[in-house]
Amino acid sequence: MTQKYNHQAIEKKWQKYWDENKTWETKTDSRKKQYVLDMFPYPSAEGLHVGHPEGYTASDIVSRYLRMKGFNVLHPMGWDAFGLPAENYAIKTGTHPIITTKQNIDNMRKQIKSLGFSYDWSREVVTSDSDYYKWTQWIFVQLFKHGLAYEAEAPINWCPSCKTGLANEEVIKGTCERCSTKVGKKQIKQWLVKITDKKYIERLLNDLDRKELDWPENIKLLQKNWIGRSEGADVVFGIDGHDENIMVFTTRPDTLFGATYMVLAPEHPLVKKIVTKEKKIVVDKYIKQSENKSDLERTDLAKEKTGVFTGSYAINPVKNKKIPIWVADYVLVSYGTGAIMAVPAHDERDYEFAKKYQLPIIEVIKPPRVMPKMHPPMGSAAAWGMQDSDLEYKCWTGDGEMVNSDEYNGLDSQEFKKKITTRLEKNGQGHAAINYKLRDWLFSRQRYWGEPIPIIHCKKCGRVAVPEKDLPVKLPEVKKYQPTGTGESPLAAIKGWVNTKCPRCGGPAKRETNTMPQWAGSNWYWLRYCDPDNKKQIADQEKLKKWLPVDLYVGGAEHAVLHLLYARFIYKFLFDIGVVPKEVGDEPFVKLKNQGIILGEDNQKMSKSRGNVVNPDKVINEFGADSMRMYEMFMGPFEDSKPWSTQGIVGIKRFLDRVWLVIGEHIEKNQDELLKQKSSKAIHKTIKKVTEDINSFKFNTAISSMMEWFNARDWGMKLNKYGELEGEEFDLGAIKKFIVILSPFAPHLAEELWQKLGHKKSISCEPWPTYNEELIKEQEIVFVVQVNGKLRDNIKANAGASEEDVKKLALTSPKVSRYLSGEPKRIIFVKGKLINFVV
Numbered sequence: 057m058t059q060k061y062n063h064q065a066i067e068k069k070w071q072k073y074w075d076e077n078k079t080w081e082t083k084t085d086s087r088k089k090q091y092v093l094d095m096f097p098y099p100s101a102e103g104l105h106v107g108h109p110e111g112y113t114a115s116d117i118v119s120r121y122l123r124m125k126g127f128n129v130l131h132p133m134g135w136d137a138f139g140l141p142a143e144n145y146a147i148k149t150g151t152h153p154i155i156t157t158k159q160n161i162d163n164m165r166k167q168i169k170s171l172g173f174s175y176d177w178s179r180e181v182v183t184s185d186s187d188y189y190k191w192t193q194w195i196f197v198q199l200f201k202h203g204l205a206y207e208a209e210a211p212i213n214w215c216p217s218c219k220t221g222l223a224n225e226e227v228i229k230g231t232c233e234r235c236s237t238k239v240g241k242k243q244i245k246q247w248l249v250k251i252t253d254k255k256y257i258e259r260l261l262n263d264l265d266r267k268e269l270d271w272p273e274n275i276k277l278l279q280k281n282w283i284g285r286s287e288g289a290d291v292v293f294g295i296d297g298h299d300e301n302i303m304v305f306t307t308r309p310d311t312l313f314g315a316t317y318m319v320l321a322p323e324h325p326l327v328k329k330i331v332t333k334e335k336k337i338v339v340d341k342y343i344k345q346s347e348n349k350s351d352l353e354r355t356d357l358a359k360e361k362t363g364v365f366t367g368s369y370a371i372n373p374v375k376n377k378k379i380p381i382w383v384a385d386y387v388l389v390s391y392g393t394g395a396i397m398a399v400p401a402h403d404e405r406d407y408e409f410a411k412k413y414q415l416p417i418i419e420v421i422k423p424p425r426v427m428p429k430m431h432p433p434m435g436s437a438a439a440w441g442m443q444d445s446d447l448e449y450k451c452w453t454g455d456g457e458m459v460n461s462d463e464y465n466g467l468d469s470q471e472f473k474k475k476i477t478t479r480l481e482k483n484g485q486g487h488a489a490i491n492y493k494l495r496d497w498l499f500s501r502q503r504y505w506g507e508p509i510p511i512i513h514c515k516k517c518g519r520v521a522v523p524e525k526d527l528p529v530k531l532p533e534v535k536k537y538q539p540t541g542t543g544e545s546p547l548a549a550i551k552g553w554v555n556t557k558c559p560r561c562g563g564p565a566k567r568e569t570n571t572m573p574q575w576a577g578s579n580w581y582w583l584r585y586c587d588p589d590n591k592k593q594i595a596d597q598e599k600l601k602k603w604l605p606v607d608l609y610v611g612g613a614e615h616a617v618l619h620l621l622y623a624r625f626i627y628k629f630l631f632d633i634g635v636v637p638k639e640v641g642d643e644p645f646v647k648l649k650n651q652g653i654i655l656g657e658d659n660q661k662m663s664k665s666r667g668n669v670v671n672p673d674k675v676i677n678e679f680g681a682d683s684m685r686m687y688e689m690f691m692g693p694f695e696d697s698k699p700w701s702t703q704g705i706v707g708i709k710r711f712l713d714r715v716w717l718v719i720g721e722h723i724e725k726n727q728d729e730l731l732k733q734k735s736s737k738a739i740h741k742t743i744k745k746v747t748e749d750i751n752s753f754k755f756n757t758a759i760s761s762m763m764e765w766f767n768a769r770d771w772g773m774k775l776n777k778y779g780e781l782e783g784e785e786f787d788l789g790a791i792k793k794f795i796v797i798l799s800p801f802a803p804h805l806a807e808e809l810w811q812k813l814g815h816k817k818s819i820s821c822e823p824w825p826t827y828n829e830e831l832i833k834e835q836e837i838v839f840v841v842q843v844n845g846k847l848r849d850n851i852k853a854n855a856g857a858s859e860e861d862v863k864k865l866a867l868t869s870p871k872v873s874r875y876l877s878g879e880p881k882r883i884i885f886v887k888g889k890l891i892n893f894v895v
């Protein structure tokens with residue numbers, strides 16, 4: 057009797073075997089390469105979350121599959137170990153982050169290993185190791201030397217709870233990405249990285265559309281919108297009674313005749329100059345009020361707009377007419393020129409503002425006669441399944457025919473846009489302009505647990521980069537690492553470390569005390585996996601040439617504008633300075649896949665407070681790693697969010713237990729009489745389906761088809777007298793093939809069965825089975841075609857043809873179509889037999 061499957065013992069056994077035999081160590085040889093990368097985790101005290109194995113299992117299945125297809129696969133893992141979560145945890149527990157980080161890594165590594173992933177652990181990287189962050193600092197020095205890292209004093213996003221500055225990308229709906237506290241503003245000296253540099257911004261945008269980039273459309277769109285390129289014009293307005301001008305950025309120069317007032321951002325330097333005596337007190341008060349509002353609060357369409365009149369007037373350059381200048385915080389100082397021409401007839405925010413403050417509204421674009429929106433009479437909305445508010449537009453924001461625009465009346469607004477821009481250029485009143493939403497990347501943190509920024513401040517020489525030979529600048533091991541909240545990092549208090557010599561003049565100097573953000577270590581780590589122990593450079597050029605770019609990158613969609621944008625930028629920079637070899641191109645990740653979120657059993661986001669968190673250790677212990685892996689792949693489409701179900705994993709475990717018992721039994725008992733020789737068509741079909749599904753990330757349907765095959769027991773093979781399974785093909789019986797295609801999903805079980813079959817080598821050395829297209833070809837059979845139950849024709853179609861296919865074929869027959877006019881009321885379809893049109 058075959059013993060019940062003991063997942064605990066068998067899984068441990070194979071994990072040990074793989075470790076000892078270095079089964080997953082990447083060898084350098086001439087096979088074609090594939091680089092399969094997971095977003096590395098940060099070592100959290102909570103350990104692994106059930107969401108982690110979702111992506112890791114998918115990438116593991118693909119890696120194992122590709123190895124069996126004959127590729128040389130690089131599949132590494134490491135730790136994003138610096139940053140706020142680690143530091144906050146250390147502060148909470150009172151244990152130094154050096155210690156807690158190590159503990160957390162050890163624990164998570166053990167957890168990850170217990171799932172049997174085929175990582176090459178010999179290439180593990182830890183971003184908080186000085187051997188690693190030496191190169192993170194080196195990259196910063198290169199950015200600095202190329203003028204792409206600079207220090208500036210500017211109001212920045214400030215999280216009062218994390219007591220640090222944040223990049224724009226880290227502010228989610230006005231709150232801190234880490235702790236959800238409302239983000240304020242603070243004026244301090246900061247390091248910024250010039251991601252908006254002309255050399256990069258258009259590439260970051262346009263390269264997203266490269267053919268070879270196989271990324272989800274939504275992620276590309278999120279990045280494009282974040283970069284936010286707008287084409288339009290800068291237009292100059294004179295100020296009545298002043299020498300100065302106001303420059304505005306507009307995407308709609310075609311609405312210039314409709315500009316009835318102007319708005320300056322409260323921080324705009326001109327405000328102080330043009331405000332009249334009478335208005336000064338009100339305006340100053342208004343400016344003070346808007347200081348503490350976030351950009352989001354200021355620009356939110358749903359929030360009521362506020363503003364005050366400055367007392368001064370500008371001149372509309374095409375109409376030579378005075379229009380009032382207002383100050384309002386719905387205009388941001390950081391975008392465009394920090395000033396706008398307001399066109400209430402064609403811009404919603406301006407419209408609401410004008411209504412509120414009774415400013416004139418002049419229509420200059422007539423909507424096309426055929427409205428894009430449906431326009432039933434007011435009050436009848438319900439009949440159209442709409443609400444009254446859906447019917448009306450407040451102001452027309454689309455294109456149309458020019459009106460109230462002097463000699464341009466009657467022109468199409470698009471055409472006029474070009475004309476007016478040319479006219480403004482000719483008269484020195486403006487020019488075509490492009491603006492981006494993307495801002496430079498705030499790169500300094502006032503926290504302890506990060507890479508020290510390798511800069512030395514010298515009174516005489518200014519900011520001097522730490523020479524390469526002195527890298528890494530090690531993070532000093534201090535007792536007090538709590539954030540100070542003063543805008544300085546805790547490092548500032550360590551006088552012995554701060555005070556140093558200027559590398560240029562030898563005079564007394566001070567070290568930069570800010571540290572880098574967590575993204576610094578994660579935006580180049582996949583290069584280091586190619587050559588993790590290199591002491592002389594980031595990685596050897598030949599090795600980078602061999603492995604880059606990453607062929608498949610798997611991780612969460614939440615990184616769309618954070619990690620993935622930074623990573624692309626740094627990679628392009630490293631490409632430009634010759635670190636990334638020319639041959640591999642300047643896009644790091646060819647194919648990107650995002651896993652969906654795994655919800656709690658109650659369909660809610662998993663959280664401690666809801667008590668719906670599933671503990672992966674418990675699941676692995678109770679059901680086994682193979683069940684956990686298979687279940688997470690079986691839950692539903694990879695990209696979808698889906699709820700956990702204990703019932704579901706029980707089902708998967710039952711399936712694997714049956715595979716073990718049934719196949720194991722046959723192997724042991726030589727029950728050849730039970731295994732009648734049959735056509736192996738079914739296994740060929742299954743191999744084809746599983747192969748295609750792995751390639752298209754449809755793991756759930758791959759698993760279904762394996763289940764279907766197994767349950768049908770259509771095995772077409774038998775055991776020979778040596779107790780080996782044998783099919784009509786000389787080496788692999790159907791069962792053998794089945795075990796091989798199951799192995800990327802349930803590797804422990806597959807290895808054990810493989811060994812039972814007498815094999816001495818790991819199943820991972822087996823080639824991926826091929827399938828015979830000829831065998832799978834569907835047989836053609838005759839379908840009966842009826843109209844209202846009366847036989848009208850017989851047609852030939854594949855036995856497995858769908859209703860849709862048979863319908864299409866049937867409709868081409870004149871004997872049938874003559875009885876049909878328009879769509880039939882109903883169709884009765886019997887697979888492999890009949891189609892009946894009811895009319």
Ligand code: ANZ
Pocket residue numbers: 285286305306307308311321386387388389390391392393394395396397398399401402403453491
């Ligand atoms: C006049 C106008 C008329 C505008 C019209 C729009 C519609 P995007 O597409 O996001 O680039 N704008 C310019 N600078 C601004 C700032 N610093 N803060 C707030 N709003 C600003 O939007 C560009 C449009 O946003 C510009 O075009 C300007 O309003 C406004 F029928 O100018 B527009």
Ligand code: ZN
Pocket residue numbers: 514515516517518558559560561562563565
């Ligand atoms: Zn100096």
